[in-house]
Amino acid sequence: MSWFKREDNEIVNDAERTVRTEGLWVRCPGCRQVIFKADLESNLYVCSKCGHHFRIGARERIESLLEPGYELVDLDLRSTDPLEFTDLKLYKSRLAAAQKKTGLNDAIVNAIGSLGEQPVIISAMEYSFIGGSMGSVVGETIARAIDRSLETRHPLIIISASGGARMMEGIASLMQLAKISAGLARLEDAKVPYISVMTDPTTGGVTASFAMLGDLNIAEPGALIGFAGPRVIEQTIRQKLPEGFQRSEFLLEHGFLDAIVGRKEMKQYLSQALSWMTAASS
């Protein structure tokens, strides 16, 4: 005989009275603490406890840098699958799935707008679209951003977030490295500013082309940046890699970055650097 007895045995769990908690909290991979998602969002997806920079999409990135009224351009290009590539899945269906998931046609977004007072062209990569990999569409879209910069003389900012060339487009994706680098050579000759912003991760063909070719190469803290992927190196040398290898701090130490800039300071940094580059000399 119990002292307290439940009268109705059914626990009512109706949607109206229940507070749903799934998706409201996220665990920070940096400090393992649980963070309220709304707090994280308002903090540009930087952990307020440890400063870990979460990956963000191209559109959020552009939104965080440009003044309202900017324009997203070159969004209509889609890959034609030049190799008709099939591995375990059709490349075409991988593309369709990524398009559905991200609402983008490929792993890149171009924007025209103002960063503070400064008109700029931004090309931002979308990591959630097949690992931000670079195929014909990404190559052409970045090349168009360079063309716009050449035409208007507005500074170019490319924000990288990519595993490298897109293997499903084979040699065609390798050629994009040459295409973009040839454009950047023209931009340099024309003395138009170009700042490369590397975010987690920036590897392979992206590192081996435009990401390393800025007048300034800067990166977010803790981003993985390298040419060969860590697994490939481990297999080659048959050793574990040291802690912090190929992170932003490692590249700064070895002389391949001009600065590590936190996401919340990024706009200020870019604005100051571009003003230094473009101000009329007295």
Add this chain to the structure above:
Amino acid sequence: MAEKEAGRPQGNTAVPPVPEAWIRTELARNPQRPYPMDFIEAIFTDFSEIHGDRSFGDDQAMSAGMARFHGEPVMVIGNLKGRTLKERVARKFGSPDPEGYRKALRAMKIAEKFSRPIFTFIDLAGAYPGIGAEERGQGEAIARNLLEMARLRVPTIATITGEGGSGGALALAVADRVLMLENSIYSVISPEGCASIMWKDASRKQQAAEALKYTAGDVQALGCVDEVLAEPEGGSQNDPAAAFATVEERLRFHLTTLRTLSLDQLLEERYRKFRNIAQFYTSEAAVPAAASTGV
């Protein structure tokens, strides 16, 4: 017992034929195949090697030097794979470190200063993936070469003689003319690497080789290389002299053609070629109203 026998595949019918792409891959990697330095020695005279990148070291996987082509002063650059095991280890099986690419660029800048045409020869599996290479900026070294080669003020001709391995090969191949030998390959990734990533199984390399469409013929069909040079029957290793003669003749032809252009035309044509290369995209709306966020 009889049932078991019946269940067995008959003869070799269950074994799929080896794809042509894989046969060519093995030819491209054949250790008897002439290497870049063999072509350089056979085609050029007075080769005088220059060493070092002036900042770190002298990469043993890359060679550059002053030479003469039919008497004319030129710069030649090629990577080195090595023939003996000892040599192969010293040359990292042909994969250059950043200082190799920087040495190559230094040689190209010397050629530019003295208005000498540049010939590069490529046969490498890829840029070396190692801790030192990352510390010294493998990505930056390759990137710098791509940018600088795009605007070199002299004629440039690149020849892929065996393996054209991804960015490591492209770093010598942003040229006015890019030629491939018939049994060479030019790929964004090795078939082994592709198989282990896409099929999660490195033994699917033959399938990956086929899917990547990286044989000389396929790459030409995709418009990513200017000319494919025929090889002697069965591959260049069977008759190196014939292979050298073909390459020499084509290099001479292309250099003569490039010579007819003014410097401005040369630079503009090179830029246009790479600006318009591999444009595999469409801006037509997808058949089902696909995700489009056009503004």
